[in-house]
Amino acid sequence: MYAGLFIALAAIVYVRCDNQIVGSLLFSVGLLACLIHEAALCTGRANQPWHALIRQDDKSALYPWWQIFAVWFGLVVINGISAAGLGFLASICIDTTRATAIVEAKLSHPWYWMLFMGFLCGLLIQLAVHAYHKCSCHWPVVVMCVMSFLLLGGEHCIADAAFIGMMQPTGDWHTYLGCIKLVTLAGLGNLLAGALFYNEV
Helix, strand or coil: CHHHHHHHHHHHHHHHCCCHHHHHHHHHHHHHHHHHCCCCCCCCHHHHHHHHHHHCCCHHHCCCHHHHHHHHHHHHHHHHHHHHHHHHHHHHHCCCCHHHHHHHHHHCCCHHHHHHHHHHHHHHHHHHHHHHHHCCCCHHHHHHHHHHHHHHCCCCHHHHHHHHHHCCCCCCHHHHHHHHHHHHHHHHHHHHHHHHHCCCC
16 A cells, blocks of 8 residues: 555655656655655566466466465555545646546557557666665666656556546546556556566566
8 A cells, every 4th residue: 555655745746746757756755755665566576476477487386376466456456546536636626637648648559559658658767676686786776767667658557547536527438448458558568567577676
C-alpha cells in the first residue's frame, strides 16, 4: 500500500508541473521513497518469484505459477487502489485537470503500444532498482531511469492508476473500460520485463 501512496504522490507532483522535464525529475522522488522504505512495488522485488520460475534455479523452492500470480495481482490491486484513492483525494483539493489530458492521450494508443511501453518501463525500473542496491552512487541512475520512462511515454500500472484517480469524471463507460485495459496491459508489460530481467539484490 505504501508503494502506491508514494507513486501517487509523485504522480500528483508530475501533474502539477507545467514543464514535463521538471515533472519527470521530481517524479523520481516516488521511486526513491519506495526504495528507501523498502515498499513492495510490483515492478521491484515482487518479480523475483517469476524470475526464479523462468530460470528454474531451485525447483524445490518454487511456488506454483498461479500462486505467484495471485500474490503479484493482489499487490497490484492494493497499490493500484491506494494510488487511485490518493489521486482522487488530490483532485478534490487541488487542480489536477492536466491528469485528464494525460489519461486521454494514453487511451488513444492501441493495446500493443500500452503493452510494449509497459515492458520498456519495467526494464528501466529494474535497472533503477538494481542500481540502487549495487551502486555506491545510485541516486543519479534512479533519477535518470525514472525520467527516461516518463519522457519515453512508458506505462507504469500504479502510476497510471494514480493519473486515472485524478482525472475528471466523464460518465462514459467506454473511458472507464479503457482505463481498466490500460492498467492491465501496462501491468502485464511491467510483469514481463521484471520476470525476465529481475536481478538478485
